[in-house]
Amino acid sequence: MSVSDTLRVERDQTRRILRLALPPARRLWSAVALGALSGGSAVALLGVSAWLITRASEQPALMYISMAVVGVRAFALGRAFFRYLERLAGHDAAFHRLGDIRADLFARLVPLGPDGVGAGDRREGKARGGELLSRLADDVDELPDFPLRVVQPLVAGGVVVVASAVAAFIFLPAAGIALLLALAAAFVVGTLVNRWAAGSAERRIAPLRAALAAAVHELVTGLDLLIAFDALPQARERVRKAGARLTAAVRTRAAGLGLTAGAVSLLAGVATVLALATGIPALESGRLDAPTLAVVALLPLAVFEVFGTLPLAFGAWRRVRASAERIADTVPASVPDGVPVDAPSAAALTVTSVPDVTLHLRTAHWPGEAAPVLHSLDLVLRARERVVLTGPTGAGKTALAHVLTRFLDLDGTYEIDGVEVRGVRQDDVRRVVGLVEQQPYLFDSDLRQNLLFARDSATDEELLAVLERVGLGEWTRSRGGLGSPVGERGALVSGGQAQRIALARALLADFPVLIVDEPTANVDAAVADRIVRDILTTAADDGRTVLLISHTPVPDALVTRRLHLEGGTLVP
Template identity: 90%
Template sequence: MSASDAVLADRDRTRRILRLALPPARRLWAAIALGALSGGSAVALLGVSAWLITRASEQPALLYISAAVVGVRAFALGRAFFRYLERLAGHDAAFRRLGDIRADLFARLVPLGPDGVGAGDRGSGKARGGELLARLADDVDELPDFALRVVQPLVSGGIAVLASSVAAFVLLPAAGVVLLLTLAAAFAVGTLVNRWAAGSAERRISPLRAALAAALHELVTGLDLLIAFDALPQARERVRVASARLTAAARTRAAGLGLTAGAVSLLAGVATVLALATGIPALEAGHLDAPTLAVVALLPLAVFEVFGTLPLAFGALRRVRASAERIADTVPATVPDGVPVDAPDATPLSVTSAPDVALSLRSAYWPGADAPVLQSIDLVLRAGERVVLTGPTGAGKTALAHVLTRFLDLDGGYAIDGVDVRGVRQDDVRRVVGLVEQQPYLFDSDLRQNLLFARDTATDEELLAVLDRVGLGEWTRSRGGLTSPVGERGALVSGGQAQRIALARALLADFPVLVVDEPTANVDAAVAGRIVRDILTTAADDGRTVLLISHTAVPDGLVTRRIRMEAGTLVPAVS
């Protein structure tokens, strides 16, 4: 893809995000109509009030001003009533879109995980940790402003301002022309002032906020390591610097908003003076009366109050567009090479027992890598086999596990019970071939919730039974049962206990083929031996096929075969 094509693709993705942020037309136009009614009521309230006060000073019969009295009351109530309904309808419609936006973003992220996130198109590799969290949370939270602070003010405010200008023209053509000219000048000046004073700050706020989130994420999640290596002062300084930059940008934006409001208010005064300058000669010439002159003179103040949000809408648009660009940049336009995707005609895969798995691989690449991580591998796992894979660090063992679970694509053949997996749904493959990772993720919740996501219909009895099978029954009961917390990322459990919880989840999910990646990497030798033994004996009892990736010595009686990997390919195993 050329540079110009990449820019066009980025713009298309940004426009798509902005379109997704807009509520349905029915809801959007309802909010716009209510906003226009609120703005019109505000203008009418000041105009009728000015006419009523001036006319009342002439002491006419009450009959002549009773309609104006009713009008003042009606427009005062209408201004607040329609404003409330506009806020209610607009915010309800805009916030309803947040769920759709997040669902769409996650739907586009899921096919990339875990190996495709951070590879491929521009910038996606930067969205890690706190940066990715900022895009999924803060940047998405900015998107409702596209409807609330950009589209609605421009349309509803524009309607109210145009109607008021027509009314001023009807009362006094010269005053209507002056009002339109000053409104146009205020719009141009306000927009330019806002762009000059706050434009760059508004574009920088989203990245600076993400930088602060990333620095805080690094500080909080790595606090123990930072303390151990005496690196806490440097991490705190990074947070302080990121916070200071964000604060400075926010202050600049606030100053720009203030200058914009000041410029609009100044021109509102100019419009009032010019309205008087055109109205007084008309009064002297008998073309209008004193109450009408009061309306003509004060009408610009009311119109400019409604108009004040229009120049600010372009500042909000810059801020929202910056967030939309970052959200669009989170996911590449196309799935990176090396990440498998479902074919349009993908079929289901149904397996009722442990299948035979046959892999004939010519090469496989990490997404975005130039050199293959695996090459020339022929591997067959027979139903019920317990195979141990060994090899040095960096040999490609984890990559092989990701190929088998379809996180990585391959050049070659891969069949389950004779069915080519590239023609079936990837999720179906992962229901057959399960992975217990080297560092299993535990949610910051209790033990029950960390097990239920593997099978949400499991009862407490079934959960306790599977914990007994992996050797955690007594430990669970000693901690108070299934409600015991595991802490953030399993901070309240040991490495061995985390591996056993992950194994329990795999047993609950009932994978016929289980790939276990370095389950003993974070435990001592005695615990490592028990974990390996429990994994293999549990698998043997269930008739599962197991591929165990391990540096720990495994007794011959627990395995049916050994294989070894070096430099991305299989070599004869060393006994």
């Protein structure tokens, strides 16, 4: 894909996200109409009040000003009433869309996980963690500003401003023209001032906020390592600097908003002076009476109160667009190359016994990487085999595990019991071929919930039985049972215990084919031997197929075959 095509796709994705942020037309236009009624009531209130005070000074009969008295009361109540309804309708519609936006983004992210999320960022060396969290939380939270601070003010304010200018023209054509000229000048000046004073800061706020989130995430999640290597002061300094840069950008934006409001207020005064300059001669010539002159003179003040949100809407647009672009960069419009997806005609995969697995792979790539991580690889796993896969770091062992579990796509064929997996649902493949990762994820909950994640219908007796099988029975009882916490990311358990809990989950899920990736990477040699032995003997007892990826020596009696992977392919 050329650079121009890539930019076009990114623009299309940004526009799609912005459209997603807009509420349904009925709800959006009802909020806009209420906003226009509120702004119109504000302008009418000042105009009628000016007319009433001036006319009352002439001491006419009450019947001549009674309608204006009623109008002042009605417009005063209408201004607040319609404003409340506009805020209620607009925010309710926008925040309803917020839930839909999050659901849509997560629905698009799920097929990409785990290898397709942020495809290309691995090549560019970008940090994920806090950066990804910021994009899916803070940047998404900016999107409701599109209907609330961009669309509604521009449409509702524009309607009120045009109607007011027409009313001024009816009273006195010269005053109407002067008001239009002042409004046009205020729009241009206010927009330019806002762009000059706050434009750069508004575009930088989202990335700076993400940088602060990433720095805080790094500090919090790596606190133990930072303390151990005496790197905590540097990490805290990174957080401080990131916070200072964000604070400076926010202050710059606030200053820009203040300058914009000041410029608009100054031009509001100019518009009032122009109204008087055209109205006084008309009064002297008899073309205008005193109460109408008061209306013409004070009308610009009311109009500019409504108009003040229009230049600020363009600043909100810059913030919203920057957030939408960052979200579009995180969630691509199409699934990246290398990530498998279900075909429209994907069928169910039914396996009644432990299957044979056959892989004839020409190439496989990490998403976003040009060079293949695997190539020219043929692998057959017979039912109930216990195979050990070895190889140097970076040889592609984890990539092979991800190909077999359909996290990575391949150029070639992959069959389970003679059925090509490209024609079946990916989730069905993952119910047959399971993976215990090198660093299994444990939820910040108790032991029971971490196991029920694999089979939510399991009873406590079944959970205790599977823990006994993986050698954690006595350990569970000593900690007080299944209700004992494991901590955030398993902080309260050792590396070996985390691997055994992950193995227990795999046994509960009852995968016919089980891949275990480096289960001994984070434990000492004595514990490593016990873990490897327990994994292979448990698999043998269940009659399932096991592919064990390990650097730890494995006794020949426990395995049926050994494979060695080097340079992305199997070697003798």
